Amino acid sequence: MLKKTMLLPALLFVSFLSNAQPISPTVDQIKALTANWKGERSADGRPKVSDAILARLKNISIEEAWGVLRNKGYQNQYEGDWQLIHPDSSMTGRVVTAQYVPLRPDFQDYIKETGKKEGRNPAGGTNSWPIDVLTNGDVYVADGYGKIADGTLIGDNLGNSIYAKSKRGTIFYGSVRDVEGLSEIKGYNAWIKGSDPSYIQQMMLSGINVPIRIGRAIVLPGDVVLAKKYGTIFIPAHLVEELVLTSEVTALRDEFGHQRLREGKYTPGEIDTKWTDAISKDFLKWVNSYPGRLPMSKKELDDYLKERNY
Numbered sequence: 001m002l003k004k005t006m007l008l009p010a011l012l013f014v015s016f017l018s019n020a021q022p023i024s025p026t027v028d029q030i031k032a033l034t035a036n037w038k039g040e041r042s043a044d045g046r047p048k049v050s051d052a053i054l055a056r057l058k059n060i061s062i063e064e065a066w067g068v069l070r071n072k073g074y075q076n077q078y079e080g081d082w083q084l085i086h087p088d089s090s091m092t093g094r095v096v097t098a099q100y101v102p103l104r105p106d107f108q109d110y111i112k113e114t115g116k117k118e119g120r121n122p123a124g125g126t127n128s129w130p131i132d133v134l135t136n137g138d139v140y141v142a143d144g145y146g147k148i149a150d151g152t153l154i155g156d157n158l159g160n161s162i163y164a165k166s167k168r169g170t171i172f173y174g175s176v177r178d179v180e181g182l183s184e185i186k187g188y189n190a191w192i193k194g195s196d197p198s199y200i201q202q203m204m205l206s207g208i209n210v211p212i213r214i215g216r217a218i219v220l221p222g223d224v225v226l227a228k229k230y231g232t233i234f235i236p237a238h239l240v241e242e243l244v245l246t247s248e249v250t251a252l253r254d255e256f257g258h259q260r261l262r263e264g265k266y267t268p269g270e271i272d273t274k275w276t277d278a279i280s281k282d283f284l285k286w287v288n289s290y291p292g293r294l295p296m297s298k299k300e301l302d303d304y305l306k307e308r309n310y
Contacts, residue, residue: 021114022114022118023111023114023115023118023120023129023205023207023208024044024118024133024207024208024209024210025045025209025210025221026045027043027044027045028045029045030044030045030046030209030221030222031045033211033220033221034046034047034220034221034222034236034237034238036236036237036238037222037236037237037238038238039237041222042094042135042222044133044209044221045222046094046095046096046209046221046222047094047222047237047238048094048222049094049224049237049240049241051137053224053240053241053244054092054093054094054137054224055092056244056248056295056296057092057224057226057235057240057243057244058090058091058092058226059248059295060226060243060244060247060248060251061228061230061247061251062078062226062228062230062231062233064246064247064250064251065226065233065235065243065247066078066233067250068239068242068243068246068247069233069235069239069243072239074236074239076216076217076218077217077218077233077234077235077236078216078217078231078232078233078234079173079214079215079216079217079231079232079234080215080230080231080232081193081215081231082171082191082192082193082229082231082232083191083192083193083194083195084189084190084191084192084229085169085179085182085183085188085189085190085192086183086189087229088229089189089229090226090227090228090229091139091168091169091189091225091227092139092224092225092226092227093137093138093139093166093168093224093225094137094138094139094222094223094224094237095138095139095141095219095220095221095222095223095224095225095234096130096133096134096138096139096140096141096208096209096221097141097142097143097207097208097209097210097211097212097219097220097221098130098140098141098142098143098205098207098208098212099142099143099205099206099207099208099210099212100127100142100143100144100145100147100153100174100203100204100205100206101145101203101204101206102145102202102203102204103201103202103203103204104204107204107206108126108204111126111204111205111206112126115129120132125200126204126205127153127154127158127200127205128158128161129205129208130142130205130208131154131158131161131162131165133208133209134162134165134166135165135166136165136166136167137166137167137168138165138166138168139166139168139169139170139171139225139227140162140166140168140170140171141170141171141172141212141214141219141225141234142170142171142172142173142174142212143173143174143212143213143214144172144173144174144175144193144203145173145174145203146173146174146193147174147175147203148174148175148193148194148195148196149175149196149198150196150198150199150200150201150202150203151174151175151196151200151203152174152175152176152177152195152196152198152199152200153170153172153174153175153176153200154170154172154176154177154182155176155177155178155181155182156178156180156181156182156184156185157178159176159178159181159182159185159188159190160185162188163185163187163188167187168188169188169189169190169191169227170190170191170192171190171191171192171214171225171227171232172190172191172192172193173193173213173214173215174192174193174194175192175193175194175195175196176190176192176195177195177196177197177198177199179195191227191232209221214232214234217232217234218234219234220234220236222237223235223236223237224237224240245296245300245304246304248295248296249296249301249304249305251295252287252290252294253283256282256283256286256287257271259286260282266279284305287301
């Protein structure tokens with residue numbers, strides 16, 4: 001009876017390992033998690049928003065993007081108070097998430113064994129595994145639960161690997177080391193909560209491409225991030241194109257309104273409220289003779305304006 005009692009936990013553990021939760025969700029699980037996206041996907045199942053939209057998003061302000069998401073009911077997508085290696089640069093890309101937790105030996109053994117079965121590289125620490133899955137246009141976003149000393153998720157060696165694979169930087173709710181070396185990687189930037197010369201200790205990876213919390217924001221794999229010195233916005237993939245176009249039109253309306261206010265043609269009250277038919281027609285005439293290159297195609301703009309009352 002005693003032998004049976006002792007064997008039961010062991011059998012349960014073996015059963016658990018044989019049906020183990022993978023470190024990263026399956027392709028089908030990621031598709032289910034991001035079911036509102038109807039376009040192209042990466043090999044791992046994440047939504048693959050086009051490079052053209054990513055380039056246009058880079059010109060959108062944090063406030064414009066936040067306003068569109070808030071109106072859609074997404075009120076927990078912003079995080080601020082970052083330290084940047086290069087403060088004046090901005091970045092957009094498709095998110096690869098990673099979750100870190102305080103180290104627990106038995107859980108770490110399980111993660112390492114699971115990673116081995118999944119064919120992940122056993123050399124080095126598990127903090128290299130999210131880097132292995134990066135492709136061009138991906139942004140590595142990690143929840144390091146704000147740990148600074150002994151919470152440095154990467155140094156300049158891993159930073160070089162990240163940029164070589166993704167041509168992007170990183171966003172860590174945590175810290176990095178070797179900031180001087182990281183700053184020398186041309187094109188790379190990092191949004192971090194701090195830096196420290198220490199190595200990563202007493203923390204471990206628990207998941208890749210799982211939903212994570214970044215401060216005030218919730219982030220899903222395949223989200224698109226808009227990162228600037230003013231903060232970061234994590235945008236659900238299925239809303240990115242609409243957000244970009246809406247923000248571009250808003251910027252045009254603001255430019256028109258500012259110009260007309262400087263000219264004294266309208267009062268602030270007329271511009272700040274619902275426009276009259278006369279102002280709307282003036283705006284359309286102004287757009288049709290816009291001196292520069294419009295951020296969107298004329299068809300996109302015409303289709304958008306047909307559905308709006310301006």
